[in-house]
Amino acid sequence: MVLNSxxxxxxxxxxxxxxxxxxxxxxxxxLLAASLYFYCTFDYRFLALTGISIFSSFYFSLKSxxxxxxxxxxxxxxxxxxxxxxxxxxxxxxxxxxxxxxxxFENIGLSFSPALLNFGLPIGISFYxxxxxxxxxxxxxxxxxxxxxxxxxxxxxxxxxxxxAGPIERSTNLLKQLNQEHHFDYARVTSGIKLMxxxxxxxxxxxxxxxxxxxxxxxxxxxxxGLKAIVGCYFFLFQIYADFSGYSDMxxxxxxxxxxxxxxxxxxxxxxxxxxxxxxxxxxxLYAWFxxxxxxxxxxxxxxxxxxxxxxTIFVTLTLSGLWHGAALTFIVYGFFHALGLSMEYLxxxxxxxxxxxxxxxxxxxxxxLITFHxxxxxxxxxxxxxxxxxxxxxxxxxxxxKSQIGIYLYHEKETEFVLSFVMIALLLVMEYWQRKTDxxxxxxxxxxxxxxxxxxxxxxxxxxxxAVFMTNDFVYAQF
Amino acid sequence: MSEDxxxxxxxxxxxxxxxxxxxFSEELTAHRIEKWNSVSNIIFIAAIEKEFNFKxxxxxxxxxxxxxxxxxxxxxxxx
Numbered sequence: 001m002v003l004n005s006x007x008x009x010x011x012x013x014x015x016x017x018x019x020x021x022x023x024x025x026x027x028x029x030x031l032l033a034a035s036l037y038f039y040c041t042f043d044y045r046f047l048a049l050t051g052i053s054i055f056s057s058f059y060f061s062l063k064s065x066x067x068x069x070x071x072x073x074x075x076x077x078x079x080x081x082x083x084x085x086x087x088x089x090x091x092x093x094x095x096x097x098x099x100x101x102x103x104x105f106e107n108i109g110l111s112f113s114p115a116l117l118n119f120g121l122p123i124g125i126s127f128y129x130x131x132x133x134x135x136x137x138x139x140x141x142x143x144x145x146x147x148x149x150x151x152x153x154x155x156x157x158x159x160x161x162x163x164x165a166g167p168i169e170r171s172t173n174l175l176k177q178l179n180q181e182h183h184f185d186y187a188r189v190t191s192g193i194k195l196m197x198x199x200x201x202x203x204x205x206x207x208x209x210x211x212x213x214x215x216x217x218x219x220x221x222x223x224x225x226g227l228k229a230i231v232g233c234y235f236f237l238f239q240i241y242a243d244f245s246g247y248s249d250m251x252x253x254x255x256x257x258x259x260x261x262x263x264x265x266x267x268x269x270x271x272x273x274x275x276x277x278x279x280x281x282x283x284x285x286l287y288a289w290f291x292x293x294x295x296x297x298x299x300x301x302x303x304x305x306x307x308x309x310x311x312x313t314i315f316v317t318l319t320l321s322g323l324w325h326g327a328a329l330t331f332i333v334y335g336f337f338h339a340l341g342l343s344m345e346y347l348x349x350x351x352x353x354x355x356x357x358x359x360x361x362x363x364x365x366x367x368x369x370l371i372t373f374h375x376x377x378x379x380x381x382x383x384x385x386x387x388x389x390x391x392x393x394x395x396x397x398x399x400x401x402x403k404s405q406i407g408i409y410l411y412h413e414k415e416t417e418f419v420l421s422f423v424m425i426a427l428l429l430v431m432e433y434w435q436r437k438t439d440x441x442x443x444x445x446x447x448x449x450x451x452x453x454x455x456x457x458x459x460x461x462x463x464x465x466x467x468a469v470f471m472t473n474d475f476v477y478a479q480f
Numbered sequence: 481m482s483e484d485x486x487x488x489x490x491x492x493x494x495x496x497x498x499x500x501x502x503x504f505s506e507e508l509t510a511h512r513i514e515k516w517n518s519v520s521n522i523i524f525i526a527a528i529e530k531e532f533n534f535k536x537x538x539x540x541x542x543x544x545x546x547x548x549x550x551x552x553x554x555x556x557x558x559x
Contacts, residue, residue, distance in 0.1 A: 296521075
């Protein structure tokens, strides 16, 4: 059951109504039952596996909290990390590594047929595994006390609005809130529903519309050259942003309805002036995780290497964050290029500061935004492609622009969709601009008379249904 | 003793975070200083170790929440 399905549109209001009908102290039980049901709609066979992750981390964190012996605490932390990373590696990375090894051996004349696993993936495994490891670290460092209620802890891991694609929640945020009482708050509930509606619009009206063109390019780059390749790449950037931030808005909105504040995963990343700023604005919860639990400890232990310790740590962290997305060389290269960009940014910071003083501030600002935007666009081509050869094929075809391609007839069979795609991107950017100006960007209509307000709602629903692309496309990040 | 520590770490903060207007306070956190990021944080920690001639361990660093925690950790290390 994905968040953009009709099934979810039925499921969510039923859960919300039952939630507020129950006594406050019993509500978490309903959310846990709903989350388990939500999980099982994907594949109930993996429930036992996820159960091992939940129960082991719950038990070892409790033991860690009870123990005063530093060595035992370390052992419990290592056991939690070991079990969870092992499960993640087996289900997500085993095939990639065994096939890569087989390829390597074949190249030196030693061929063997690797035994592959065909289990599929437990839903949200990359997200909940990282959340569990983060929790174990928080308990170890004394940031949080181990949760004593297995039910509450299970809900913290499986909470359905964020199960499929995050955000990766810190225990200091969501777990704390799960132990608090939440009462019905009309303004909160309606603001959550509006955020969900806007997230749904971004997914089904913007991202899925752009997917027509990006799928055409990345499924068949040989047939989509020149301007089609260029437009397809730009469209993919806006598609993945509308898709993932749309999902995040739905997750934040749904949680808000129940009374919880989960972290925002995006903070206007497309206006970043450099990569350091970009990674504080894009997929915030994942990069905060890598920063907290990987970058900080490694760079701390390598501080005697001075700036090269920092550069080395950037490469380790960003390359692994690329691999987190999936078992493919393209994801590793995606992370590697971001590491390269960030390292250059760090090493050449004094020169950038000097340049800044030499040119007008507004030119520096907009040039920085454009450079960062296009660097990200370049890495997204790697992210989306099946192989490095495909990346080269797509980029080298950029020069094959012909006069006949210029105009709205670039896609003969989909002129209307093509024009609409630009309108939708413009709408996305206008809303982004509006959101930067005010946090109440979805509440502009509250000052209007109630009759006019209902007309606004009705118009929005008509637009949502009329312009939706019903392709039952899953969210891009749900595959991770 | 904390006054002495404060006097010694304030210039380090000014230098590492490239901002001479930073006013010392125990509640000060990285979020409130523009150039206090994960990179400058390591440089800051290394500079403090050099100034006070000791080494932090990872547990001490990971449990710091604000400058007040840092002062208390330094106090414990230099007694």
